[in-house]
Amino acid sequence: MSETADFLFIHAHLFTMEGSGVGYVEDGAVAVRDGLIIDVGPTPALQARFVATETIDASRHALLPGLIDAHMHTPWAVVRGVAQDVAHWMQKGLAPYARHLHREAALAGSWLNVLEALKAGTTTMGDFAHPIDGWAEIFAAVGVRAVLTATINALPPGQMASWRVGDLYPFDDAVAERCIREALALAAEWHGAENGRITVMFGPQAADMLALDHLRHIKRLAAAEGLMIHMHVAQGDREIDQMVKRYGKRTPAFLEQIGYLDDQLLAVHLTEATEEETAQIAYSGARMVLCSGSIGIIDGIVPPAVAFRSAGGLVALGSDQAAGNNCNNIFNEMKLTALFNKIKHRDPTVMPAWEVLRMATIEGAQALGLGHEIGSIRRGKKADLILVDLDALNLMPTLTAPIRNLVPNLVYAATGHEVDLVMVDGRVLVRNGRVLTVDEAAVREEVQQRAWEVAAAVKRDPIHLDMALLQAMDEGKL
Numbered sequence: 001m002s003e004t005a006d007f008l009f010i011h012a013h014l015f016t017m018e019g020s021g022v023g024y025v026e027d028g029a030v031a032v033r034d035g036l037i038i039d040v041g042p043t044p045a046l047q048a049r050f051v052a053t054e055t056i057d058a059s060r061h062a063l064l065p066g067l068i069d070a071h072m073h074t075p076w077a078v079v080r081g082v083a084q085d086v087a088h089w090m091q092k093g094l095a096p097y098a099r100h101l102h103r104e105a106a107l108a109g110s111w112l113n114v115l116e117a118l119k120a121g122t123t124t125m126g127d128f129a130h131p132i133d134g135w136a137e138i139f140a141a142v143g144v145r146a147v148l149t150a151t152i153n154a155l156p157p158g159q160m161a162s163w164r165v166g167d168l169y170p171f172d173d174a175v176a177e178r179c180i181r182e183a184l185a186l187a188a189e190w191h192g193a194e195n196g197r198i199t200v201m202f203g204p205q206a207a208d209m210l211a212l213d214h215l216r217h218i219k220r221l222a223a224a225e226g227l228m229i230h231m232h233v234a235q236g237d238r239e240i241d242q243m244v245k246r247y248g249k250r251t252p253a254f255l256e257q258i259g260y261l262d263d264q265l266l267a268v269h270l271t272e273a274t275e276e277e278t279a280q281i282a283y284s285g286a287r288m289v290l291c292s293g294s295i296g297i298i299d300g301i302v303p304p305a306v307a308f309r310s311a312g313g314l315v316a317l318g319s320d321q322a323a324g325n326n327c328n329n330i331f332n333e334m335k336l337t338a339l340f341n342k343i344k345h346r347d348p349t350v351m352p353a354w355e356v357l358r359m360a361t362i363e364g365a366q367a368l369g370l371g372h373e374i375g376s377i378r379r380g381k382k383a384d385l386i387l388v389d390l391d392a393l394n395l396m397p398t399l400t401a402p403i404r405n406l407v408p409n410l411v412y413a414a415t416g417h418e419v420d421l422v423m424v425d426g427r428v429l430v431r432n433g434r435v436l437t438v439d440e441a442a443v444r445e446e447v448q449q450r451a452w453e454v455a456a457a458v459k460r461d462p463i464h465l466d467m468a469l470l471q472a473m474d475e476g477k478l
């Protein structure tokens, strides 16, 4: 007797990401029913067992778990590319735009970024943003998996551009309290929504952006709600400078003191963490997000992910924001992560392709606390799957012996544009490279218009005269 399935993928180069490597199955098959993976194995065995509503011939394709982007700020896609190659990126590059990022512009950026990531095979998006009306709804409408974090800080909005670099930021308690209320409301409405596809974390933006009382309060609230904390940690010399001036301590020691270092912490960047601090954070059980492209462009630094992994910590990959990194594409992050770390350590054996592929899938899922549901292709897990076209010129030829070249090519040669099909929760969201759930043309038109509105407002604001890139423009270099 045959069993029924909604989908049966057959004849794939299957990477289950189970075990300690990539879990390769030649001529592999996956059966999906009611949003779940119900069987995985060789094609002949699954064909004999299942009758599917749709059989997808995955010949000449790699079948992988959907990729995981643990740290994004999707609204910033509306000002992609305006703040690169500058010192003091946040204050001198981004802040003039932050003053004029109105609601419709932020939403347009999120729509753009979500579609960009989805089409490049990202199925889980860890977005960190102010929870304006309509933001969470984007992830619900597109159909992707999302881990949403509402930004909590105490910084008077729109003022950062006018502060002198090195001065202590002013805190406004009313701002922090409003952010905390918004974060609680987001959790109440969206944690576990869409049949569990959308979950929520708490997001104190960074240790230097909130007063001590509020940081303690947020930790208590997160523990009471059973939510993880998603937080930038030691994200730049600017942060360390603020912490030393305010508390006489660097961020890791401060976080240890106030009880933040535990397995409920998703620590983003660790740009300025020393080897010892990195190990201390990893030993605590906290997880790390590595944003290679973003921190490379913003700071010219390779964060200490090798040290974090050596200390036994879990590392996920993140694309951060398009105003710094320019693209939100985990294929790009995998390649940059492998390259940057080889260069940093002057050792080509550091961060091999299979290792970064694990960080983009199963280890990323574990870092987000979702390893039991996603990140590998295993019976009982959610059907978040992607197909990558191995007939793309840059991925040919395909060899399986004596050396299998598929994983190195996926990491070092793929761009994300080879992703043909994306499935989340057993629903096909992208087919033949086209998004099925929303009107992509409308998203393009909206973001172009909103970006010009923001740009015009920045141009009218005298603060823009302080932007470092204006000089390069004047000299005809940009």
Ligand SMILES: [Zn+2]
Pocket: 071, 072, 073, 128, 232, 268, 320, 321
């Ligand atoms: Zn960030």
